[in-house]
Amino acid sequence: MYKINDYILYKREVCRIKDIKNKYFQDRDYYVLTPVNDESLTLNIPLDSPDIQNILTKEQAMDIIKSIKDVECINTDEKSLENTYKELLSTQNTLDLAKIVKTTYIRNQNRLNSGKKIADKDNNYFNLAEKYLYTTLGIALGMSYDECKNYVIDFISKQEKE
Numbered sequence: 001m002y003k004i005n006d007y008i009l010y011k012r013e014v015c016r017i018k019d020i021k022n023k024y025f026q027d028r029d030y031y032v033l034t035p036v037n038d039e040s041l042t043l044n045i046p047l048d049s050p051d052i053q054n055i056l057t058k059e060q061a062m063d064i065i066k067s068i069k070d071v072e073c074i075n076t077d078e079k080s081l082e083n084t085y086k087e088l089l090s091t092q093n094t095l096d097l098a099k100i101v102k103t104t105y106i107r108n109q110n111r112l113n114s115g116k117k118i119a120d121k122d123n124n125y126f127n128l129a130e131k132y133l134y135t136t137l138g139i140a141l142g143m144s145y146d147e148c149k150n151y152v153i154d155f156i157s158k159q160e161k162e
Contacts, residue, residue, distance in 0.1 A: 001047065002031070007139050009053040010035075010045060012089065012132045014139050018042065037135055037145075053092060061140035064094050065152055069159050071095055074103040085125040094136055100129035 002008055006017050008031075015033035024030040024044065031052070033043040045052065056064070076084050085104075088096040104126035108118045130149070138148030 007036075007055045008033070009055055009092075009136065010043065010049075011051050013037065014055065014135045015043065020047075036139065037131060056094065056136060056140040058140055058142075061137045064098070064137065065155055066159075067095065068098045068102070068152065069156050071098045071102055073106060074099060082121055082125075085121075085129075089125075089129065089132075094133065097129045097133040097136075100125055101133055104129070 002017055004017050004019060008015055008017065010033055013035045014037070015035050017031050018034045019032035021030045021032060021044070029047045030044045031047060033045055035041055035043070074081065074084050074088075085100055088100050104122040107122050108126065111118055111122075131145075134145050134148045134152065137143075137152065138145050141148060141151070143151060
């Protein structure tokens with residue numbers, strides 16, 4: 001069981017446990033969660049919810065960062081792309097988020113280089129996957145979202161130069 005002020009993953013959101021309510025609803029105990037990206041929101045979630053997971057350890061986060069450059073882009077036809085994005089977002093695999101970020105980034109850069117406008121679909125999934133990825137990694141590494149994003153970009157840039 002987690003304690004007040006612990007961080008957990010609820011679905012894809014990194015949340016802080018604000019409180020624990022005993023016998024809150026139907027004689028069940030509940031966590032009161034606050035997502036780190038929206039502290040105005042409060043979620044009451046049963047302690048035994050299957051959607052609650054541990055946050056990454058620092059070592060796990062570093063392993064993920066080290067493997068991002070080797071993540072392959074999504075290779076599917078245009079019609080299936082959005083469904084693939086949705087499927088990857090629904091998994092509990094952090095590297096799936098990296099796959100979305102990498103794919104959408106490259107697609108957006110290719111569109112810009114061709115003189116085209118960035119597709120809303122790619123931009124929306126890019127922003128969503130980035131939010132989840134850097135928040136998750138940042139909490140594990142003790143960094144803010146922006147610090148983590150800059151750290152990952154710098155880390156990957158250094159890897160590519162080697």
